Structure formats: structure tokens, C-alpha cells
Amino acid sequence: MKRLTTRQKEVLESIHKFISDHGYPPTIREIAKSHGFSSPRAASDHLKALQRKGYISKSSLARSIRLTGKASGEGMPKVPLLGRIAAGLPILAEQNIEEYLVLPPDPKNRKIDFALRVSGDSMTGDHIKDGDIILVKAQQTADNGDIVVALLDGQATVKRFYRRQDAIELKPSNPSYEPIEVKEDIRIQGKVLSLYRVL
Amino acid sequence: MKRLTTRQKEVLESIHKFISDHGYPPTIREIAKSHGFSSPRAASDHLKALQRKGYISKSSLARSIRLTGKASGEGMPKVPLLGRIAAGLPILAEQNIEEYLVLPPDPKNRKIDFALRVSGDSMTGDHIKDGDIILVKAQQTADNGDIVVALLDGQATVKRFYRRQDAIELKPSNPSYEPIEVKEDIRIQGKVLSLYRVL
DNA sequence: TTAAATGCTATACAAATGTATAGTAATAAG
DNA sequence: CTTATTACTATACATTTGTATAGCATTTAA
Incomplete structure (x- = not known):
């Protein structure tokens, strides 16, 4: 769209x-x-x-x-779909919001805070492909193995989260990409709960 | 009143x-x-x-x-989620309906007729994995390359559709599976429009 | 650099649309 | 018994409404 x-x-x-x-x-x-x-x-x-x-x-x-x-679903939960992330701004800043999405109720009754359109193929090992919309719960940390949204160089990225001895490893599930080590975990924006794809 | x-x-x-x-x-x-x-x-x-x-x-x-x-309080569209398909019955038979799903409005405004939980990994090449829920529009035929739901041996299966000279080819997108040739296309149940995955 | 898209003003026109007028007939309410 | 309500046909009319034509200035994409 x-x-x-x-x-x-x-x-x-x-x-x-x-x-x-x-x-x-x-x-x-x-x-x-x-x-x-x-x-x-x-x-x-x-x-x-x-x-x-x-x-x-x-x-x-x-x-x-x-x-x-979006608007045809009155009364349904709506979450912001984030587009291009502007550097330096909080991820949920209004400038980043492309549109609002109507979502079906989460089957596990969890709260979805925002949605993000995936760009790139670094997570194809988890069958998350370019253009997919991921539904995310906002949180600052995560458990090992969680798929998270993180801010890297002012860009939102989706990776698997692993806590190492003195750093955080953000690991793509596509083996042709290299894992990324970051010192702080404050860049974690949320955990991916579900995925929606339009064919 | x-x-x-x-x-x-x-x-x-x-x-x-x-x-x-x-x-x-x-x-x-x-x-x-x-x-x-x-x-x-x-x-x-x-x-x-x-x-x-x-x-x-x-x-x-x-x-x-x-x-x-109350007349104005329209419910959101609900579609049947099909579970195990009972052999010999039409795919939308009541016996096949596991539950009803509330869906978000389709972004392209297309009509979703039913949902199906994917079982198996024959379509992982298209990043459709076991457990995914596909949203399907009911139709009896399809265009080349469409991802369709078909009935094979009384079981619902998801494959790519290709019309050959005198048969229909149902092709898995996972190369470790073999394509299937069928004579009639009356087994086509619908076309996959979108996908929903709960992580 | 050239074409396409954006974002407007101003006017005109045919079709779509709500409403009005003029009836008819059967049924229900007072 | 008489009046209001229900349930229509048929035609007419003023407005509302989508669209078309004719421009113009600025911004974005190729």
C-alpha cells in the first residue's frame, strides 16, 4: 500500500x-x-x-x-503501523506512524502495541519475509531466543535476542547474515508476538 | 419501541x-x-x-x-477455521469447522471465506510454515502460480497451482517434496489471500 | 530536465435523489 | 362509524451530488 x-x-x-x-x-x-x-x-x-x-x-x-x-473495523483494537523510522526519535513518535491497523483479537489475549513492516530477508530462517507485518508488544528487554524489534543506527530491525556474558547478541535467522553484538539492551523496542502477511 | x-x-x-x-x-x-x-x-x-x-x-x-x-452494532466478519477435513464432505461442512475467527478487514478489500491451519512443511519455500493460519477465498479454479487450497485424498492441502497441457500440477514450494499431478481441477477449494501466524 | 503527481480555484451540467402532490384500497384503532 | 395506519401506483420538481472542463502553481519522480 x-x-x-x-x-x-x-x-x-x-x-x-x-x-x-x-x-x-x-x-x-x-x-x-x-x-x-x-x-x-x-x-x-x-x-x-x-x-x-x-x-x-x-x-x-x-x-x-x-x-x-483500517476504518471499516469500528470498535476493534487499532495499532500504529510504523513506516520508516526517523533517526533520533522514539520509535512510537508520530512521525514514524504510517497508518493505523485494525487487528483481530490476539488468540492468547496479549496486548499488541504496534505493528512494523519487515524490510529485508535477514529473518527468512524463521519464515519472516520482506513485506510481512509483525505485531509487537512494547518491552525493553526479552528472553533468550525471543524475536525482538531493536533500533540499530536509527533503523528498526528484527532479530533473535540472546543475552551473552557482557553483551546482547542480535542474531539473524538467515545464515547469510552475521550476528550483531550490542552492549546495551535499551535499544530493544519490543517482542514479536504474531505476523500478518498479505499475498 | x-x-x-x-x-x-x-x-x-x-x-x-x-x-x-x-x-x-x-x-x-x-x-x-x-x-x-x-x-x-x-x-x-x-x-x-x-x-x-x-x-x-x-x-x-x-x-x-x-x-x-443494536441494529447498528454490526459484528466484525467471522470466518470458519477448518480443522481436520472429514473425507467425502464438502470442505465447508459443519463437521470440519473447528471454531470461528474474527478477522481484520482485508487491506485489499477482498472477501475471506474461510481459514485453514497449515499442517506440514511442504510450503516452506514460500515461508508458510506448520501451524500458520491461511485466509482463503473460496473458488473452484485459479491462475498459474496462485497458492491454492485443494482436497487430496480427503485432506486439505496447500500448494502452488499450475495448469499443464492436460492436467493440473500442484507444486510444493519445499524442494524436498514432489509435485502432484491431478486430472481435474474440481478439487480446488480456494485461493490463499493472506496469512496469520501466532508466535 | 522533463514528465507526473500534488493541490488547488472556478464554473457548468447531467444524473441521482429526497420530497411533494394526487390518488386507490384494505385493515386497525378509537 | 369514522379516522388513522398500512401499503401501495404514478408523476413531477427542486436540490444534491458526482463528474467534466479549464486553468494555475508547486513538488516529486524518472
């Missing part, structure tokens, strides 16, 4: 709010008005972009906008 | 179904058409009655019907 511009995010958010306030989707002119556009065309352009990027679907009928994915 | 007539119940039910099918409420004419009324007035009369009796609320805007109270 392609990324949205700030403006497009605002428009999508306003549609979400309108539906949750009114119970039915807004018209193009209602969207325009709520953003101060003086022409329906401005709102229509945004809708076309949102549709092209897969965030909404619509027909040529009145009030026929449908939110795909 | 005043009681409804049979006809009014039918109309209310059709509105409910329309919203759950389309994601937005119907127009007066769409309601009329679905009940075979030749005049929008007929549907409008029913809406007035439903509003007076407190079952809906509406404004004078397009598609502004709202279901009040």
Missing part, C-alpha cells in the same frame, strides 16, 4: 471521523467544505489519489466512499 | 443487509427497487414508519439513513 502525503492523510482522517460521527460517508462537497476547499474538484482529486493508493473505494453514486482496511 | 409490521421488518432487514454489503446506506429508490415497489413513495412511507417507531433516523440528505441501537 503506497504511502500517503500529509494532506491525503488529513482527508482520509476526516472521512473516517465523518463516518464514525454520522454513520454514513460524506459527499465530495462535504469533504471539500470541512477542509476549506472552494471547489469540489480539490476533494475529488484527493479521493482519486486515496483510491489509487488503495485506501478507499468508491463508485459514482452519492456517498459511496468505503474505507478499505 | 413500538412493534413493526411484517412488511416493515422486511424493509428494515433489507436496509441492514445493504449497509453490511455496501458499507453505506441505500437510497430510497434502491430500497423501493429491492422490494419491487414502482414508486419511491412506497419505500419512503416505510422509512417514515420506521423512523416514527424509533428503528432508524434520517435526514433529508442522500443516503442518510442510520440504524439506531
Whole structure:
């Protein structure tokens, strides 16, 4: 799913709010008005972009906008899906949030704090592949063998966690990658609880 | 809440179904058409009655019907999770249903018909491992390269689908397994759309 | 560097849509 | 018995609404 511009995010958010306030989707002119556009065309352009990027679907009928994915699940738990991690910021900083995901209830009743799109193939030994979305519980430490999210050089990375004598080993499960040794464990951001993949 | 007539119940039910099918409420004419009324007035009369009796609320805007109270509390989509497949029965037979899963809305807005727990490691080349839950759209055929669910010897199996000259090839993505040739494609039960894994 | 995408203003138009008017007939309520 | 409610047909009309046309300035991607 392609990324949205700030403006497009605002428009999508306003549609979400309108539906949750009114119970039915807004018209193009209602969207325009709520953003101060003086022409329906401005709102229509945004809708076309949102549709092209897969965030909404619509027909040529009145009030026929449908939110795909996230907002259609009212009342379900929502977690932030983190995109590119900006260096120096806390991982859950708003700048890092790409969108919000609706999740099914965790089968073991654990709390999911955030989701992250996996990039790279360093964990293919655990059958975690590029593009997979991992669901993560935020925590600062972990047990040996846990799959964790850690910040390395301002980038979020997924690795297996092992506590050594005087360091932490972050081990890729793909043997073509080398294990990484870090001194502090404060870079641990969370533990991976589940995985979701769209084919 | 005043009681409804049979006809009014039918109309209310059709509105409910329309919203759950389309994601937005119907127009007066769409309601009329679905009940075979030749005049929008007929549907409008029913809406007035439903509003007076407190079952809906509406404004004078397009598609502004709202279901009040419990009628609006739509549940999330639930799909059957299939367990051991009983030989000779249709895959969606009640005997095969282990439990019902609440799913997040599909990001591409596709319809999920059932879920299946993967058993075995024949698809590890696609990073689908034992215990994974695959979300499947029911269909009788597929395109080359699709990952499908098929019935082989009364057992549900997940393989890649390839149409050959006079047969169907079901190919495991784990090279230590041999491809399977079948004559008919009527055993295809559905196409795998997404995957969920609990760690 | 050139094309595509973004983000708008302004106006116009045909189709979609809620509502109104004018009836008819059967049933239920007071 | 009379009135309100139910349950419709048929047509008309003003608004609402999506979309189209014609621009323009800025930013992003190839």
C-alpha cells in the first residue's frame, strides 16, 4: 500500500471521523467544505489519489466512499503501523506512524502495541519475509531466543535476542547474515508476538 | 419501541443487509427497487414508519439513513477455521469447522471465506510454515502460480497451482517434496489471500 | 530536465435523489 | 362509524451530488 502525503492523510482522517460521527460517508462537497476547499474538484482529486493508493473505494453514486482496511473495523483494537523510522526519535513518535491497523483479537489475549513492516530477508530462517507485518508488544528487554524489534543506527530491525556474558547478541535467522553484538539492551523496542502477511 | 409490521421488518432487514454489503446506506429508490415497489413513495412511507417507531433516523440528505441501537452494532466478519477435513464432505461442512475467527478487514478489500491451519512443511519455500493460519477465498479454479487450497485424498492441502497441457500440477514450494499431478481441477477449494501466524 | 503527481480555484451540467402532490384500497384503532 | 395506519401506483420538481472542463502553481519522480 503506497504511502500517503500529509494532506491525503488529513482527508482520509476526516472521512473516517465523518463516518464514525454520522454513520454514513460524506459527499465530495462535504469533504471539500470541512477542509476549506472552494471547489469540489480539490476533494475529488484527493479521493482519486486515496483510491489509487488503495485506501478507499468508491463508485459514482452519492456517498459511496468505503474505507478499505483500517476504518471499516469500528470498535476493534487499532495499532500504529510504523513506516520508516526517523533517526533520533522514539520509535512510537508520530512521525514514524504510517497508518493505523485494525487487528483481530490476539488468540492468547496479549496486548499488541504496534505493528512494523519487515524490510529485508535477514529473518527468512524463521519464515519472516520482506513485506510481512509483525505485531509487537512494547518491552525493553526479552528472553533468550525471543524475536525482538531493536533500533540499530536509527533503523528498526528484527532479530533473535540472546543475552551473552557482557553483551546482547542480535542474531539473524538467515545464515547469510552475521550476528550483531550490542552492549546495551535499551535499544530493544519490543517482542514479536504474531505476523500478518498479505499475498 | 413500538412493534413493526411484517412488511416493515422486511424493509428494515433489507436496509441492514445493504449497509453490511455496501458499507453505506441505500437510497430510497434502491430500497423501493429491492422490494419491487414502482414508486419511491412506497419505500419512503416505510422509512417514515420506521423512523416514527424509533428503528432508524434520517435526514433529508442522500443516503442518510442510520440504524439506531443494536441494529447498528454490526459484528466484525467471522470466518470458519477448518480443522481436520472429514473425507467425502464438502470442505465447508459443519463437521470440519473447528471454531470461528474474527478477522481484520482485508487491506485489499477482498472477501475471506474461510481459514485453514497449515499442517506440514511442504510450503516452506514460500515461508508458510506448520501451524500458520491461511485466509482463503473460496473458488473452484485459479491462475498459474496462485497458492491454492485443494482436497487430496480427503485432506486439505496447500500448494502452488499450475495448469499443464492436460492436467493440473500442484507444486510444493519445499524442494524436498514432489509435485502432484491431478486430472481435474474440481478439487480446488480456494485461493490463499493472506496469512496469520501466532508466535 | 522533463514528465507526473500534488493541490488547488472556478464554473457548468447531467444524473441521482429526497420530497411533494394526487390518488386507490384494505385493515386497525378509537 | 369514522379516522388513522398500512401499503401501495404514478408523476413531477427542486436540490444534491458526482463528474467534466479549464486553468494555475508547486513538488516529486524518472
